[in-house]
Amino acid sequence: MKYIKFYFNIMKREICSQTEYRISFWLDIIGNLLSFLLVLFFFEVIYLHIESIGGWTKYEVIILVCLSQIVDSLYEMFFGSGVTQIPRHILQGTMDNILTKPINSQFFLSIRKFRWQELGGTIYPIIPLVYALNHLPVNISFIKVVCTCILIISGVIIRYSFAITLVTTSFWFVKSEALYSLYQELFTLTRYPASIYKGATKLIFTFVIPVIIVANFPAMILIRSTTFLHFFLGLSISIFFFFISCQFWRFGKKHYTSTSS
Amino acid sequence: MRHKLQLYKKVMLNTIQESNVYRANYFLSFLCVVFPLVGILLLWNKIYSDTSLVGGYNKTLMITYFILATLIGELVAPCIWREISIDIKDGGLSKHLLKPLQYHWYNFSIYMGDKVPYSLAGFIVIGILVFIFKSSFYFQTNLCNLILFFLAVSLGIFLGWQISYLLSLTSFWLEDNSGLFGITNVGFAILMGSLLPLDLFPRIVSNIAFFLPFPYLLYFPVKIYLGKIPLDEIVYHIGFQFMWILILLLVNRIVWRKGIRKYSAVGG
Numbered sequence: 001m002k003y004i005k006f007y008f009n010i011m012k013r014e015i016c017s018q019t020e021y022r023i024s025f026w027l028d029i030i031g032n033l034l035s036f037l038l039v040l041f042f043f044e045v046i047y048l049h050i051e052s053i054g055g056w057t058k059y060e061v062i063i064l065v066c067l068s069q070i071v072d073s074l075y076e077m078f079f080g081s082g083v084t085q086i087p088r089h090i091l092q093g094t095m096d097n098i099l100t101k102p103i104n105s106q107f108f109l110s111i112r113k114f115r116w117q118e119l120g121g122t123i124y125p126i127i128p129l130v131y132a133l134n135h136l137p138v139n140i141s142f143i144k145v146v147c148t149c150i151l152i153i154s155g156v157i158i159r160y161s162f163a164i165t166l167v168t169t170s171f172w173f174v175k176s177e178a179l180y181s182l183y184q185e186l187f188t189l190t191r192y193p194a195s196i197y198k199g200a201t202k203l204i205f206t207f208v209i210p211v212i213i214v215a216n217f218p219a220m221i222l223i224r225s226t227t228f229l230h231f232f233l234g235l236s237i238s239i240f241f242f243f244i245s246c247q248f249w250r251f252g253k254k255h256y257t258s259t260s261s
Numbered sequence: 262m263r264h265k266l267q268l269y270k271k272v273m274l275n276t277i278q279e280s281n282v283y284r285a286n287y288f289l290s291f292l293c294v295v296f297p298l299v300g301i302l303l304l305w306n307k308i309y310s311d312t313s314l315v316g317g318y319n320k321t322l323m324i325t326y327f328i329l330a331t332l333i334g335e336l337v338a339p340c341i342w343r344e345i346s347i348d349i350k351d352g353g354l355s356k357h358l359l360k361p362l363q364y365h366w367y368n369f370s371i372y373m374g375d376k377v378p379y380s381l382a383g384f385i386v387i388g389i390l391v392f393i394f395k396s397s398f399y400f401q402t403n404l405c406n407l408i409l410f411f412l413a414v415s416l417g418i419f420l421g422w423q424i425s426y427l428l429s430l431t432s433f434w435l436e437d438n439s440g441l442f443g444i445t446n447v448g449f450a451i452l453m454g455s456l457l458p459l460d461l462f463p464r465i466v467s468n469i470a471f472f473l474p475f476p477y478l479l480y481f482p483v484k485i486y487l488g489k490i491p492l493d494e495i496v497y498h499i500g501f502q503f504m505w506i507l508i509l510l511l512v513n514r515i516v517w518r519k520g521i522r523k524y525s526a527v528g529g
Contacts (some may be wrong), residue, residue, distance in 0.1 A: 001520070021437065023437065023440065024440050026440075027439075027440025027441070027443065027444065028440065028443070028496075030440075030444060031440060031443035031444055031447070034443075034444060034447040035447055037447075038447050038450060038451070038456065039339045041451070041456075042456055042457060045457055045461055045462055045463075046308070046315075046457070046461075048309070048316075048463070049315045049316045050308055050312055050315060052311070053304065053308055054307045054311075079380065107413070121330070169487050174462045178289040178290065179289070180284055181289075181290070181291055182289060182293055182296070183295050184293075185292075185293045185294075185296040185297055186296050188297050188300065189296070189297075192300055192303070192304055194305040196300075196304050196305065197309060198315075201303075205497065207416055221334070253390060
């Protein structure tokens with residue numbers, strides 16, 4: 001209860017601080033929308049010339065791209081800015097203030113920035129998503145939608161767990177920003193159909209760096225009549241990575257030596 | 262004149278030396294470009310397992326197109342605009358106005374100093390990629406095409422600088438132009454041909470693009486390498502590159518004159 005109230009306060013504070021620079025706030029939103037449309041345009045043009053990519057038709061890929069965008073935006077909205085600031089707190093020693101607060105440090109650091117700009121990114125992909133679903137011969141049952149939503153959340157958890165693991169390394173290394181942008185680029189691979197990977201790459205991208213799980217799994221639940229094996233696999237892998245990242249954070253925290261003064 | 266050129270050269274060498282300190286960063290930032298590229302290459306690899314020709318490109322040409330497009334895309338991408346904007350906003354421009362160097366060429370030296378080590382890192386990374394995909398990389402053996410390719414790329418880099426500088430000068434009028442760059446980047450990706458080869462687009466889009474300077478940054482140089490443009494047409498396109506460079510040089514000069522009149526040397 002305390003945490004929920006706390007969270008609402010953060011959201012209120014953030015909408016004030018972000019809308020202060022109104023023009024850059026809107027430019028951010030437009031930029032986000034444009035880069036999403038760019039990906040859709042990319043696949044539109046490719047599908048002018050071909051029928052399918054390893055069994056994925058145009059509408060299926062549109063659904064995949066939309067889901068990938070939703071996961072991305074959810075991650076950026078809830079955790080993105082907070083997580084990227086962690087290395088700075090560690091380097092400059094301002095972690096002291098946070099560690100002394102009566103709240104879980106990982107929780108607090110991860111959620112302390114709420115990016116309202118990303119809200120659009122979680123909503124506008126729904127339009128092409130519904131449009132594409134209408135063009136596919138699939139029955140959407142309530143249970144499918146629920147499972148898809150749960151897998152979207154586990155995709156966000158995977159994104160988050162990887163990010164927090166990366167920034168935790170800044171307890172030891174100074175330069176983790178470059179690694180973080182590398183990670184961001186790596187997770188742009190979520191928008192491609194899983195069928196482009198084969199053999200070892202497929203295994204790595206499912207179990208080691210699970211970019212396939214993030215968007216492909218919810219998409220498959222939604223449009224393919226797959227068994228619910230995907231569902232349980234996706235869910236358990238995301239929980240596993242979340243658990244590991246929490247442990248790693250706790251381990252890293254022990255190495256924290258307040259730097260300033 | 263010679264003395265001045267030496268000064269500009271010195272500025273460029275300084276920038277190269279500076280970036281040499283952060284060598285590891287260069288490789289990491291280039292890896293950031295390579296990850297999406299690997300995704301795209303795997304995507305095309307899969308597409309070509311079902312078909313042999315997409316919009317007139319076979320697999321070799323397509324893979325080569327994207328590898329080269331990534332490298333050249335980085336070389337012509339706008340950079341140091343942030344520094345120029347800060348100069349204009351915070352009054353740092355004043356001290357440059359007193360120097361015996363022209364602001365435009367001074368920044369061009371820095372721009373080149375940024376691009377040279379970056380392209381070296383790029384060549385190494387791309388070299389590794391070519392090695393991995395060597396069975397589907399197109400090696401151009403015609404010397405004439407290769408020379409014209411390098412000429413077109415060099416002109417493209419210079420043209421890219423002109424566009425980047427023009428965009429930076431908008432900070433004389435705009436409060437915060439970082440959003441502008443976010444938006445123009447999307448337009449660039451389409452119009453340069455770094456998203457997809459321009460001839461795959463619907464006619465309308467590619468026809469609009471051909472009326473603009475952007476295809477001369479990336480699309481035409483890569484097509485010259487691939488040998489898909491006949492020689493007499495290449496000459497004609499390189500003429501267009503020169504034309505756009507001259508136009509933009511002139512526009513930049515006018516915009517600079519207008520802007521400097523508006524410049525108020527904040528904090529100076």
